[in-house]
Amino acid sequence: MASLRGLSRPARSLPLSPLSRQTYTAGSIRCASSQAADGSAPVIADLENSTLTTPQLGDAEKREFRPWKRAADRKVALPSGRYQYHPPKYNRGPLHPVQSPASSDPIARDFVPGPFNLPRLKQTYHSTIAPDLMTLAYTHVPPGTPKKEAAPRLRGWDGSSPYHKNRALRGPRGNPVLPLVERDITFNNVPAITEVTIASYVPAAIADPDHLLVARSVLLSLTGTTPEITKTSSNVVQWGIKIGDRAGVKTTIYGNAAYEFLDRCVHLVFPRIKDWKGIRATTGDSSGNLSFGMSPEEVKLFPEVEINYWMYPAKMVPGCRVFIKTSATSDRQARLLLQSFGVPFYGEVRN
Incomplete structure (x- = not known):
């Protein structure tokens, strides 16, 4: 044979x-x-x-x-x-007789091999943090308890004019931005990290483009992805900044890379910052997304930058702003998630 x-x-x-x-x-x-x-x-x-x-x-x-x-x-x-069999090039709806295979199928057009590793912080989240958050946030409601009616968020019309009929409701007084309604944490909506965006604003790059090159190199070493160059959207005459000038870089990481970046921040960078109180508790956009800033001296504490410190000019390493996007529906739940990861907060707490 x-x-x-x-x-x-x-x-x-x-x-x-x-x-x-x-x-x-x-x-x-x-x-x-x-x-x-x-x-x-x-x-x-x-x-x-x-x-x-x-x-x-x-x-x-x-x-x-x-x-x-x-x-x-x-x-x-x-x-x-x-x-x-060839996977269809276009998806024509869920009722079409020919459907695309799952992305986990090797014959799929959008197949991406992996993941090949499991970050320690993500493993801790699935094994310990997620069950603890679900247990701590549990509120027992006896069967038969009537549901409380939520207060109306928008104002109606009094009907004093015929033009009020079929008209859209008005927002609260003062024209504020309505935040998301906070949902109770249950087994199917435990807050988790979805993506992390790192942005660096380098106004000195307008006069010397080398600052922009160093900023891209630093963010590339921190995230492993190629950052995109951002342009200014307003004029600042005092600083000589015009609309459209290349003065910043940013990049976004997802999945395991986001957990690995936060793991390095919590266990390698934050403990080495001298006289550091933590992140302000007032940070957030009322929708579960938090942010904090890092100075050039704090960026140099990352092991990716520290091990190759000779590659970056000392006075050209930029600071950065880190935006952590979570699946939480309020800043309170997002702070609870990051505190369980080991991120300290200080100052006034705002829900």
Whole structure:
């Protein structure tokens, strides 16, 4: 059987020759354990053959080999899932008879191999932090308890004018931005980190583009992704800044990379900052996204920068701003999540 596998595809389609039959019989004799034990099995030198030792096809056999005729004479079609299936190029809705395979399927167009590692912080989150948050935030409601009606967030019209009919409701007084309604933490919406954005504003790059190059190199070493260059959106005459000037870089990391970056911040960078109180508790956008800043001296504490410190000019390493986006619906839940990771907060607490 080994000799049959060694033959080329054209040769496998032809009838077995006497030589191949002889080799196949010899292979079956070798598998007999009783004869191999007593040494009575014949010793055949060409048992372990390869394509180099198999006989080549002659000119007559090559002329008779017609793969198109063999395909036309085939009465049963080959399995479509193995030979004829191609993932659709466009998704035409969930009711279309042809659906794209899952992204985890290697034949999918959007297949990405991995993940190949599990960050320690992410493993701690799934094993300890997520169950603890769900337990701490649990509020027992006895069965049959009537639900409390939430207060209206928008103001209605008093109906004193015929133009009030079918008109959209008004926002609160003072025209504030309405935050998201905080949802209770349950088993299916435990807060988690979704992405981390790191941005660096370098106004000195307008006069000296080398500052922009150093900032891109620093963010590249911190995140492993190529940062994009940002442009200013307003004019500042005192600083000589015009709209459209290249004066910053930013990059966003997701998934395991986001957890690994936060892990380095909590265990390697924050403990080495002298006289550091922590992150202000007033930070946040009322929707579960927190941010904090880091000075150039604090950026130099990252091991990726510290190990290659000679590559960056000392006075050109920029500071950065870190935006942590979570799946929480309030700043209170986001602070609770980051505190469980080991991030300290100080100052006035604002929900």
